[in-house]
Amino acid sequence: MIRDNVRPNAVARAVERSGALAATIGIPLLLAALPLPVVLSACDRWPRIGRGGATPDGLADRTRRWLARGRGPWTSSCLTRSLVLYAMLRQHGFRPRLHVGVAGTERRFDAHAWITIGGQPLEQPASVADSYRSLMVHGG
DSSP states (O other), rough: OOOSOOOOHHHHHHHHHHHHHHHHHHHHHHHHOHHHHHHHHHHTTOOOOOTOOOOOOOOHHHHHHHHOOOOSSSOOOOOHHHHHHHHHHHHOOOEEEEEEEEEEEESSEEEEEEEEEETTESSSTTTTHSSEEEEEEEOO
């Protein structure tokens, strides 16, 4: 029961932030302990709360800021950030796609993960897909 002095928007915001915090902590822990397909399955089943006022760019900014602090049992790699952002976007009813690609040669290569919404990368240059050979695309 909501008390009269607690606004429904404050409760909705607390629920949304709790889900985001759970993703920020839980998904990196899952990634450290489980294979990527299992982690993706968990992200796909992340509880939905509806869009509210969240935007993809706002959620990307929050993910970057929260994981940049470097606290916790994880490193803030592009894969970790992308998986957390993927779950948070799904939580808000968006349909993100997770991309993993490689660039370079067999002897020296670079791997990268990023998120797109409607074919547009979030917090990445528009040319990111041209810079990496696609290994995997998930979601959408």
